[in-house]
Amino acid sequence: SAVISQKPSRDICQRGTSLTIQCQVDSQVTMMFWYRQQPGQSLTLIATANQGSEATYESGFVIDKFPISRPNLTFSTLTVSNMSPEDSSIYLCSVEPSWGGYNEQFFGPGTRLTVL
């Protein structure tokens, strides 16, 4: 397993501003993921972040809106840029400690973002 922390745990932001969310893992992991959980909805994968390479974004998500950094094997950031009320969601990072589709992912506690 892995212990994951996220900062901030919650924030209230103004329209047009940007927020950077940090994800820290207690062990080195190859694969990290960022998800969005909109109110009353399921988790939607934003991007996969592997250390040393550009993040891979899912359909409907672009780097200009959600830039991601992955400077090492224990840390990643997601920035929500030029925010609008539609970006109000819980943002979750997750990790998959071992490569292989049969492995479960471990999730951070989430960042609850409200955009006014």
Added chain:
Amino acid sequence: AQSVAQPEDQVNVAEGNPLTVKCTYSVSGNPYLFWYVQYPNRGLQFLLKYITGDNLVKGSYGFEAEFNKSQTSFHLKKPSALVSDSALYFCAVRENSGYSTLTFGKGTMLLVSP
């Protein structure tokens, strides 16, 4: 494309009674299947998974799930519900060939009454 359906938005059960949370899936090949639980203001916690082998999978907190290939289902079960089991439950699937991303269902809220 892969998908997961959780047909019930909410399941209500009395404490001590058995519970079932339903999940059906669709993948091109064979599936890896997962159940996660989310407590209020918490991240998702892994409960159990099916990779291959026995169709009945046992997981954390007394939960189990039954894989049924012909019905493409992976229902979550527990013989005796606890009030503390009240939470949001997510089923997830990924195809077991190569590497694919994890697709989640919309979640089912389980409410266990005393």
